[in-house]
Amino acid sequence: AQRVTQPEKLLSVFKGAPVELKCNYSYSGSPELFWYVQYSRQRLQLLLRHISRESIKGFTADLNKGETSFHLKKPFAQEEDSAMYYCALSGYNQGGKLIFGQGTELSVKP
Amino acid sequence: DAGVTQSPTHLIKTRGQQVTLRCSPKSGHDTVSWYQQALGQGPQFIFQYYEEEERQRGNFPDRFSGHQFPNYSSELNVNALLLGDSALYLCASSPGVDRGKETQYFGPGTRLLVL
Numbered sequence: 457a458q459r460v461t462q463p464e465k466l467l468s469v470f471k472g473a474p475v476e477l478k479c480n481y482s483y484s485g486s487p488e489l490f491w492y493v494q495y496s497r498q499r500l501q502l503l504l505r506h507i508s509r510e511s512i513k514g515f516t517a518d519l520n521k522g523e524t525s526f527h528l529k530k531p532f533a534q535e536e537d538s539a540m541y542y543c544a545l546s547g548y549n550q551g552g553k554l555i556f557g558q559g560t561e562l563s564v565k566p
Numbered sequence: 567d568a569g570v571t572q573s574p575t576h577l578i579k580t581r582g583q584q585v586t587l588r589c590s591p592k593s594g595h596d597t598v599s600w601y602q603q604a605l606g607q608g609p610q611f612i613f614q615y616y617e618e619e620e621r622q623r624g625n626f627p628d629r630f631s632g633h634q635f636p637n638y639s640s641e642l643n644v645n646a647l648l649l650g651d652s653a654l655y656l657c658a659s660s661p662g663v664d665r666g667k668e669t670q671y672f673g674p675g676t677r678l679l680v681l
Binding site: 553 | 601607622668
């Protein structure tokens, strides 16, 4: 079965601390992994996708096929990073149908 | 470009009624997907429209139906509403269905409350 698991509903850190939002997936095939973010009172937007291997707003994520994980990391959290983060997967050549995790709320305290 | 737009923003219905939600995709996008997001949950895929046809469907009953128009806009219809249909309904558009074109852009959503 295709599934995305985000084990933490809430992650609270202090400004300047490292952040790691966990994401594990189950998929029999070649998945494409994404992180979406939703800031307060804004729409859901793409943060990064694994095939682009970009660093967006200081965030990075590496696909680990052995551990079926796609954790999101940032070395130094900023208050403006506070938001809901959703990990999602799509099957290769499945036209972008996304399967989302339940989301993790990141709270960065001053 | 206003991006993906949805209407209405909020809606209140009673059980058994029918509802129609509307979505206009981002300029240049021809593919529209619909998601249901219950409170405290991640979005769940309902279906996707491309070239005016339903291409993929998630695990939702036939009470959920849709349509895509020649201008790529889309409607989501839900019949015989249940209390459990109360949720935020998200529309997302993408510039195609081929690999590399699937990145989805989301609208602000329509919040449906069924009483």
